[in-house]
Amino acid sequence: MQEIGLYQPKYDFLTAVLYKEKWDAIRKKQKALVKDKMAAICSTEWTIDNSKQKGKHLPMLI
Numbered sequence: 001m002q003e004i005g006l007y008q009p010k011y012d013f014l015t016a017v018l019y020k021e022k023w024d025a026i027r028k029k030q031k032a033l034v035k036d037k038m039a040a041i042c043s044t045e046w047t048i049d050n051s052k053q054k055g056k057h058l059p060m061l062i
Helices: 016-035
Strands: none
């Protein structure tokens, strides 16, 4: 479809294989960030029942 002008690519990958390789690398990095607890950083200190210690144990939403 791209060769006959019916599709305009949105990304600068020459092949679907290159796109998939990049996508896989991004997913691998995301999984590592989640594993290392660095996927999101929040500077807010949460409290539960006025306890910062209890706030540290909030379940992570993934």
